[in-house]
Amino acid sequence: MNMPAIPQLSPQVEAVIRRLAGGISAILSDGLIGIYLYGSLALTDGDFDPAISDIDLVAVLHAELSDSEFSRLQRLHDAVVSAFPAWRDRLEVAYISAAGLRDFQTRASTIGIISPGEPFHRLRAGRDWLISWYALRQDGIALLGPPIQQLVPPLPTSAYVNAVRQHIRRYPQSIEKAGSKQALAYIILTVARGCYTVRHGAPTSKKRAAAWAAARYPHWRGLLELALRWRAGGSDALTVAEMRPRARAYTRELLDGLPPRGLE
DSSP: OOOOOOTTOOHHHHHHHHHHHHHHHHHHGGGEEEEEEESGGGOTTSOOOTTTOOEEEEEEESSOOOHHHHHHHHHHHHHHHHHOGGGTTOEEEEEEEHHHHHTTTTOOEEEEEEETTEEEEEEEESGGGHHHHHHHHHHOEEEESSOGGGTSOOOOHHHHHHHHHHHHTTHHHHHHHOOSHHHHHHHHHHHHHHHHHHHHSSOOOHHHHHHHHHHHSGGGHHHHHHHHHHHTTOOOSOOHHHHHHHHHHHHHHHHHTSOSSSOO
16 A cells, blocks of 8 residues: 655555555455554654554544454464564554534444453443544544544644543552553653643653653753663663652652643
């Protein structure tokens, strides 16, 4: 399939996307409306790193997946990670009907999804997916089909910011459950990114959010640098137990410092 020019595509990333998109198109055939790339790979300044970043795709369908389509797509995902083992647990592919995408704010629909750390499964997706669909509408690149803006309704920035605010306020509980430094790194960087969005009304990458947070909260620069190192697979003698209180205090300070409503 012909793909639009995407500056950040390395040969292997392009091969993975072609294999996925071609397989999805063959399996869903006339039931498929479009395939869209979003996330850090779709952003010119998204800091996509082929060694650690995920590939995010959304397939929009005329109707929800049938059992037969679900089984065939599951086999496709298995074949892709077998051919490209470095991408195991680094693919997020969501399958949603056009009606489900259009009406997600008023009713939930059943989607199929494979995401890092989870097998291919079905779930109900409604307003709780606003953050994802906002990013998809803003930055999604059509690999196949019409522009994504024709399929996702306009979403107010204020609704997106409020959803991000609610999302990151759940992270203090996640710190207590984190079982690895990589999990702590994810929380530290996601909180920085969410706080940036709440203050500025725009998304940013984890790397850029870390730079912003380090400039605004210089006393947390060391923790943010550690989080970036852990995210990239770096190791050191620190333990999760000794880092958990620092992550807890950092998260509390950033969340407590957010403006009560609206942007700065």
